[in-house]
Amino acid sequence: MVVAGGGTAGHIEPALAVADAVRRLEPSATITALGTTRGLETTLVPERGYTLQLIPPVPLPRKLNKDLARLPLRVVQSVKATRAVLKEVGADVVIGFGGYVSLPAYLAARLHVRRGRRIPIVIHEANASAGVANKVGARFADKVLAAVPDSGLDDAQVVGMPVRGVLAALDRDALRAQARQYFGLADVPTLLVFGGSQGAQRINDAVAGAAEALGEAGIGVLHAYGPKNSIDPKSPDGAPPYRGVGYLKRMDLAYAAADLVICRSGAMTVAEVSATGLPAVYVPLPHGNGEQRLNAVPIVDAGGGVIVDDADMSTEWVATHVPAMMADKHALAAMSQAALSTGHRDAAEAVAAAALELARSRR
Structure with missing residues (x-):
């Protein structure tokens, strides 16, 4: 073959x-x-x-x-x-x-x-x-x-x-403790952030800029910013770890560590995120023929995530909406089940x- x-x-x-x-x-x-x-x-x-x-x-x-x-x-x-x-x-x-x-x-x-x-x-x-x-x-x-x-x-x-077999069969709950230990994260509500293999500057700036608000809300962050990019988050004293990495080789553990993800909505990303049942904030790439938005629409319509336009993804949006989303465990659980229902x-x-x-x- x-x-x-x-x-x-x-x-x-x-x-x-x-x-x-x-x-x-x-x-x-x-x-x-x-x-x-x-x-x-x-x-x-x-x-x-x-x-x-x-x-x-x-x-x-x-x-x-x-x-x-x-x-x-x-x-x-x-x-x-x-x-x-x-x-x-x-x-x-x-x-x-x-x-x-x-x-x-x-x-x-x-x-x-x-x-x-x-x-x-x-x-x-x-x-x-x-x-x-x-x-x-x-x-x-x-x-x-x-x-x-x-x-x-x-x-x-x-x-x-x-999607890879390790992701198709991923049990996030069973691996969560191991995954957070692997990345040096605390056992607290955790946000996963990535923008594809090269990163996404808009997402990087928005989330890193909201590090203080996320830290004050007791949220840990695992942020893959892209091998050619950099971030400088300013977390408050005593806040859960904000871990920045250029690239994630262990995506299975990254998904398992997280309670919510902010990411682009390329076809592969949407498929992996939904297959693992991870609630998502999708930020479609604002180029091409709009296919990234189309990729995310079925998941969002089922209740497995939300779409935020690239132009609206800002520090203010993250600081305002993410702590509220992550504080509602019942809503996150419902989003997780909805995402799983759409996956193949x-x-x-x-x-x-x-x-x-x-x-x-x-x-």
């Missing part, structure tokens, strides 16, 4: 979650991940124990410029390199998750013939609004799956978002099973 989901964590994590599920369902399967030197996959894939094959990147320009003129040649070069990988590993199926790694994978699988048959393609769309690569690939894919309804891919089967804990297995079925049918 070849999984294509490089670039951002939002593409890589579901790909790796499905790879893990394939291993559970078919331990003898050989799995190769496609990626480029540009993405986080150069770190994340080897850390998870999978082989990574690099291909030339094919970024899709959104404007008329020189990059658009170079696009056809880049596609040809990347497809050629990808076909060489498919031949080398003896691919039986390609599973794509969108992004600039997936488009050459779809085209290469379409053109490559093995044992007299082309390589079947499974597509999974994570976002509420499908990207260009998956829209192209869906036209000739053998199986099209999606995290949510109405993603823009016709006849897509909705299976939810694949078996999505990774569903995608893996579809891919295995196609792979076996072609052998």
Whole structure:
């Protein structure tokens, strides 16, 4: 099997979650991940124990410029390199998750013939609004799956978002004490803060600026601010710890330590947070075509969180609303149950099973 989901964590994590599920369902399967030197996959894939094959990147320009003129040649070069990988590993199926790694994978699988048959393609769309690569690939894919309804891919089967098994089965209550000890937190109501793999300056400034109010309310904070950013929270004397880290490698323990999270609403983030039943304040990234807001809407409509516009996420908002939210334990418990009710804990297995079925049918 070849999984294509490089670039951002939002593409890589579901790909790796499905790879893990394939291993559970078919331990003898050989799995190769496609990626480029540009993405986080150069770190994340080897850390998870999978082989990574690099291909030339094919970024899709959104404007008329020189990059658009170079696009056809880049596609040809990347497809050629990808076909060489498919031949080398003896691919039986390609599973794509969108992004600039997936488009050459779809085209290469379409053109490559093995044992007299082309390589079947499974597509999974994570976002509420499908990207260009998956829209192209869906036209000739053998199986099209999606995290949510109405993603823009016709006849897509909705299976939810694949999340890591450790998160799908996470018991936050059972791990809470261990998790707080791991991060050096106190056994007090705890706020988790993160803005994606690179952090979010708006969220960083708003929460760090409210450190005094949070501390006075007896709230501990675990704040992942991004490896290229920094924060300078001013907690009052005697307040619970405010722990700042550049990046969270143990997201399972971070979710377990928390009672509430403030975060962006990328598809992967929403899926993980809801699957673990963590009440959330979602702050959609105010760029693109609004897909981050769309990702959060089903959870919020079910009662599992709230949406705060990026422009409204301020120190004043955090200082006013977060202590009140965290003081209402009954409301937090209801939000937790609502979030759990929207999650799809078996999505990774569903995608893996579809891919295995196609792979076996072609052998």
